[in-house]
Amino acid sequence: MINILLNKYNLKKHDIFLLLDNMLENKVDFGDIYFQLKEQEAWILDNKIIKQGSYFYDKGVGIRAVKDISTSFSYTNSITLKNLIYFTNMVCNMIVNVKNNIIKKQLYSDFKSMYPQFNPINNDYIEKKIYILNYIDRLARQQDSRVTDVYAVLTCEYEEIIIGSTDDRSVLSDIRPLIHITIQVTVEQNNSREIGTSGGGGRFRINEFFKKNTNKGTLIDTWTKEAVRIALLSLFAKPSPSGLFPVILGPGWPGILFHEAVGHGLEGDFIRKKTSVFSKKKGHRVASTLCTIVDNGTLNSKRGSINIDDEGVPSQYNVLIKDGILKSFLQDKLNAHIMNKKSTGNGRRESYAHLPMPRMTNTYLLAGIDTPTDIINSVDYGIYAVNFSGGQVDITSGNFVFTTSEAYLIKNGKIIHPIKDATLIGSGTEVMQSISMVGNNLCIDDGIGSCVKNGQNIPVNVGQPTIKIDRLTIGGTY
Known part of the structure; x- marks a missing residue:
């Protein structure tokens, strides 16, 4: 996976070790190079209308060197080997040189992932996202005639990271998906208006929203009904x-x-x-x-x-x-x-x-x-x-x-x-x-x-x- 991610920047794992070697030649206690690519989107349902609210994309590299209690740090979103060499030298020159280390070139990337490695922003999921938001609106209004408005936000994130570190002689990578839904329901009775909020998410596939959640239905069912329940409860709270x-x-x-x-x-x-x-x-x-x-x-x-x-x-x-x-x-x-x-x-x-x-x-x-x-x-x-x-x-x-x-x-x-x-x-x-x-x-x-x-x-x-x-x-x- 590391090679696949590095190929996006025309880099090889050898280049990362070259940068780490450069840090150690500058005699830092330890240093690291942190690559990140991040996408985020939000789909919003408001007053029965679905709209794609926002999209965010960013990528860059942070480079850090540590000596004693001092830290030097810089970052760039121009990811080329030439740039990375320049910024590595810059952060190292800000640290007092005292001792030397030699890095052993190794690659560690095998671990059992605790979550699926996929991109929830993939266009293949668009119809599912639209269906989820419409379903929330329909289900909330079916629960009680006092429901006057339903507002929901479906957020999806995708993150790739690569970390090269001098102290443990490693280059590691991870892919971190994240999805989340916030549901807000408004109810009205006798000129009294209350709001109930629920929702949730995690590092799992979108289909998990429709997995059975014990006897309460799916996760989407549970969270939607919970938002309605809390709003209605507030109408009668003392x-x-x-x-x-x-x-x-x-x-x-x-x-x-x-x-x-x-x-x-x-x-x-x-x-x-x-x-x-x-x-x-x-x-x-x-x-x-x-x-x-x-x-x-x-x-x-x-x-x-x-x-x-x-x-x-x-x-x-x-x-x-x-x-x-x-x-x-x-x-x-x-x-x-x-x-x-x-x-x-x-x-x-x-x-x-x-x-x-x-x-x-x-x-x-x-x-x-x-x-x-x-x-x-x-x-x-x-x-x-x-x-x-x-x-x-x-x-x-x-x-x-x-x-x-x-x-x-x-x-x-x-x-x-x-x-x-x-x-x-x-x-x-x-x-x-x-x-x-x-x-x-x-x-x-x-x-x-x-x-x-x-x-x-x-x-x-x-x-x-x-x-x-x-x-x-x-x-x-x-």
């Missing part, structure tokens, strides 16, 4: 109470709380700079003994999965917190190099024009032994938060604010009625200590998440089972 209550978080997407309030604080750059609340807590208890949190980039076809990271390191299953004890951090090559550690396969970047940094892939809390019913029954008066619509987190302190998009009031172990405008306010470290029950129903979200860090946007997944937090501040309207 104002949320405010105060300090037990809170139950549902499975799946509520795991975004751990991604934001815990996961980011375990990324190597924040640890090295000592700006994370977890900087000096490795080996210490940071959570309830019921909590084991992992970052796993090896899940088949998931949105956050990667065969290799953007530095050529194979994706891994990393245990971050085990039975409440902080075990490890997420590392890219640079921070691992400075901290005298190993990369964990978490060096990710948005594009060739960006430097890699430690980022999450699929981050989730492992399942426990409690049933969701037992967890709900254990609450005399509290909140059941099923889904979030947004939030903010301070990585240095772990403090967070999350707004629910679906939540319920619990009384005497029973779900009473839906509530709206509930805001969860707290500290990630305190929440981790306050988890007293963990469900047996681990669920990874449907593939709706993207993570932004230092202006770079990448796809991720989150997940968790149903959990009980003994005490959490709820901001409500009464």
Whole structure:
């Protein structure tokens, strides 16, 4: 596959090793060359009309050299051997020369891919894309006469990468497809108007949208009906109470709380700079003994999965917190190099024009032994938060604010009625200590998440089972 991709630029794998040799002759600690070709399209359905909303195409190369704690970096979208030699020399000349290495020319490209390698933007799929959007519109309107508008966006991405690296003596490549659907349904009743949103996606073929999803129909059926259900539910939701209550978080997407309030604080750059609340807590208890949190980039076809990271390191299953004890951090090559550690396969970047940094892939809390019913029954008066619509987190302190998009009031172990405008306010470290029950129903979200860090946007997944937090501040309207 590497030769096929390089042929597009009239390059050979020998040329890549020539550039890597040049880096080592300039005595850098390590360096890499990152090729990327990316296509993206979006098809939009709005008010029963389908239109091709946008198309994006870009290709280029990023070249990086590292010496001690210094990094030099440049990129170009003019991909010729002459240009690459020029930019390689330029970044090397910016680094202080101290030692020398010799690179052994090897090629590593054989791995079992965790997702199909195809281009979803291929014109052969156009009729399927049009059918999917029309189907969503028809199905949503069939669910209830109060549905007044259906808006859906089908996004397809195709990415090719080639990574040449001096430190592990390799040239690697990958093809990363990604498809995603967002469905937004508007309902109206008695001059009240509400919106419900659902959707998902991953690194799988378009036909997977029509695969049976247990007893709920296909993925498209499930997500469309879910958007309608949430919109209708909001019509009858009552104002949320405010105060300090037990809170139950549902499975799946509520795991975004751990991604934001815990996961980011375990990324190597924040640890090295000592700006994370977890900087000096490795080996210490940071959570309830019921909590084991992992970052796993090896899940088949998931949105956050990667065969290799953007530095050529194979994706891994990393245990971050085990039975409440902080075990490890997420590392890219640079921070691992400075901290005298190993990369964990978490060096990710948005594009060739960006430097890699430690980022999450699929981050989730492992399942426990409690049933969701037992967890709900254990609450005399509290909140059941099923889904979030947004939030903010301070990585240095772990403090967070999350707004629910679906939540319920619990009384005497029973779900009473839906509530709206509930805001969860707290500290990630305190929440981790306050988890007293963990469900047996681990669920990874449907593939709706993207993570932004230092202006770079990448796809991720989150997940968790149903959990009980003994005490959490709820901001409500009464």
